[in-house]
């Protein structure tokens with residue numbers, strides 16, 4: 496049986512997969528089971544920050560793999576402690592909780608916000624304000640946080656205590672803050688799954704101001720926007736705000752599963768012994784990989800991410816068949832004349848792997864994609880959009 500046939504037979508049918516079987520890769524180029532070369536413009540949905548089988552990352556991971564692959568959180572291990580230190584020093588946050596995915600990082604964020612507000616203001620302050628068109632994960636609670644009705648259907652009852660207000664609508668946010676007894680305000684600075692839509696600076700700074708005035712934890716979901724993706728270490732850093740809770744995952748591990756919830760001074764001691772936990776959280780191999788990723792995201796590297804972003808915007812904006820280009824850094828949405836799915840399938844035929852987000856073609860290339868490879872892919876995407 497082919498890989499595709501086996502998968503269709505035995506793997507739960509939750510994914511609409513593209514007709515590609517990937518076998519191996521190096522950097523931003525994959526090889527398919529048919530020997531075909533594919534340029535990767537999706538990095539496993541923003542995960543392989545330094546591409547496939549990157550030498551530095553492989554060395555960091557394999558060195559740890561041969562020493563100690565798992566210890567549990569009953570003991571201290573160096574990669575976990577050092578990664579937490581690096582994340583705190585680079586963000587000004589004070590404590591980190593490690594988990595295994597974006598949804599789990601958000602679950603922890605929600606628990607921190609609820610416990611902080613319950614202790615500070617009372618049990619009735621449990622509601623988290625999220626945004627319409629947001630995406631926060633697939634567990635029942637993060638699904639409840641996700642402001643997109645079509646994800647909720649047939650999974651009711653959801654976790655109570657979430658309201659969603661329209662993105663970039665300051666009046667709606669003020670109204671919710673005044674009326675819903677909030678425990679937190681939670682958003683992505685660029686809505687990824689929602690269609691690569693950046694929030695306005697006015698909305699983000701107003702939310703931060705309201706959160707501070709009313710002592711409501713400000714929670715930024717940086718699962719997709721984090722770890723250099725937008726051209727800064729974390730997306731919130733474009734807006735001059737300091738969140739109370741930052742959740743991240745995807746690009747952090749460079750390809751291994753890890754989630755992290757960063758807590759500011761204000762909420763750093765909210766979780767105590769027994770309040771939360773994860774068997775795999777802080778796994779030494781995942782943390783060693785993540786530490787190698789975080790160490791490389793310095794200002795010079797992030798400036799290159801921004802330069803590549805500027806190149807993509809200037810190459811695509813106004814090109815034939817392209818209505819608009821949105822996003823930040825190497826997180827880009829393209830509104831095309833033809834349906835996004837058709838463009839993606841045509842790009843596959845021409846050897847380029849892209850993603851979609853809602854009605855857009857979405858690009859999340861590896862942050863270190865070489866300029867010549869990027870140019871080759873962009874030309875092919877332009878051709879596909881023009882037809």
Ligand SMILES: *Cc1c(COP(=O)(O)O)cnc(C)c1O
Pocket residue numbers: 595596597598599601630631632633683687688716717718719720744745
């Ligand atoms: C992908 C994503 C998640 C969920 O992450 P998982 O690792 O799939 O659980 C949550 N929030 C945002 C913004 C995401 O992009």
